[in-house]
Amino acid sequence: MSKPVTIALDAMGGDHGVSVSVPAALRMLGKQPLLEIILVGQRDAIEAVLKEERHDRLHIHEASQVVGMDERPADALRKKKDSSMRVAINLVKEGAAHACVSAGNTGALMATSRFVLKTVPGIDRPAIMAIVPTKTGRTYMLDLGANAECTSEQLFQFAVMGAVVVRDLEEIHHEPSVGLLNIGEEDIKGNDTIREAARMLSESSLNYVGFIEGNSIADQKADVVVCDGFSGNIALKSMEGTAKLVAHFLEREFRGSPYGWFAGLVALPLLRSLRKRLDPRRYNGASLVGLNGIVVKSHGSADALAMAQAIDVATLEVEKSVPEQIRQRMERQAH
Numbered sequence: 001m002s003k004p005v006t007i008a009l010d011a012m013g014g015d016h017g018v019s020v021s022v023p024a025a026l027r028m029l030g031k032q033p034l035l036e037i038i039l040v041g042q043r044d045a046i047e048a049v050l051k052e053e054r055h056d057r058l059h060i061h062e063a064s065q066v067v068g069m070d071e072r073p074a075d076a077l078r079k080k081k082d083s084s085m086r087v088a089i090n091l092v093k094e095g096a097a098h099a100c101v102s103a104g105n106t107g108a109l110m111a112t113s114r115f116v117l118k119t120v121p122g123i124d125r126p127a128i129m130a131i132v133p134t135k136t137g138r139t140y141m142l143d144l145g146a147n148a149e150c151t152s153e154q155l156f157q158f159a160v161m162g163a164v165v166v167r168d169l170e171e172i173h174h175e176p177s178v179g180l181l182n183i184g185e186e187d188i189k190g191n192d193t194i195r196e197a198a199r200m201l202s203e204s205s206l207n208y209v210g211f212i213e214g215n216s217i218a219d220q221k222a223d224v225v226v227c228d229g230f231s232g233n234i235a236l237k238s239m240e241g242t243a244k245l246v247a248h249f250l251e252r253e254f255r256g257s258p259y260g261w262f263a264g265l266v267a268l269p270l271l272r273s274l275r276k277r278l279d280p281r282r283y284n285g286a287s288l289v290g291l292n293g294i295v296v297k298s299h300g301s302a303d304a305l306a307m308a309q310a311i312d313v314a315t316l317e318v319e320k321s322v323p324e325q326i327r328q329r330m331e332r333q334a335h
Helices: 018-031 044-051 073-079 084-094 108-116 154-169 190-200 214-219 229-255 258-266 268-278 302-321 322-334
Strands: 005-008 035-041 058-062 099-101 127-131 138-142 179-181 209-213 225-228 288-289 294-297
Touching: 005 018, 005 294, 005 302, 018 035, 018 044, 018 058, 018 302, 035 044, 035 084, 044 058, 058 084, 073 108, 084 099, 084 108, 099 302, 108 288, 108 294, 127 154, 127 229, 138 154, 138 190, 138 229, 154 179, 154 190, 154 225, 154 288, 154 302, 154 322, 179 190, 179 214, 179 229, 190 209, 214 229, 288 322, 294 302
Parallel strands: 005 035, 005 099, 035 058, 099 294, 138 225, 179 209, 179 225
Antiparallel strands: 127 138, 127 288, 288 294
């Protein structure tokens, strides 16, 4: 980190609330000397976890309400104006924080962020963007659940935003490659929306490489994989489920016989390396791209290590001025 960054952390959000957010904040403050964190939530609950552990770059901002994980986004927007989520986003709007991180209700976070921060000019809807591990590194996917249905123009906008984020966060000097998730690689495959989006991308200055099937995402045929939120969320959850299935089968085989136990013992270093590489906590932190501000969504069940990773994603986006970079790219695209 090369400059001071202030993160507003929704301390009450997620499945575990302050028991995860507070340790994650302390962990990151220990790693980043220029970082300040504002814990937003119920002071008594936060201080009960902090106890005697204080930090001069850790601040508490009171918020009296909490958005439930199963709460309807519209209800959260109307009835929870003093929720930890809403107040954290407000701090970004007011300039008191550079970014917001929350593990809370995804729908409520998206709706509230869009209402408070609005979108960058030229962007119809924000999208959820996250990192997916691949055979040779990692790729970025969007949208992963914010927009179940998208127009061709919106898919094109996602591609523009994805290319900007990847170029800045990965610090690559060439134009990132962009692919469209589809049911086949042939030009005739897919519905009218997908094919029209492909035409728009082909005629743009983006490095469009064509359609990508779900089973090819791990091959990293593109730096950015673009899809609607319905398809993207299913693809992401399918990949997560497959990883768990493989882990389950491996464990069952190793425990199934004395030979399996011995083979598992011999393979232990490799298994530990594999587990680390595929550890979902290392990829935690989905960006809500397209907003006039930085908001990062942590997985609801994240532990302190995973939450710290989401904070790290937010600080990097602040350093790279991601919303401003998207704004400039959209302006150039319009001309």
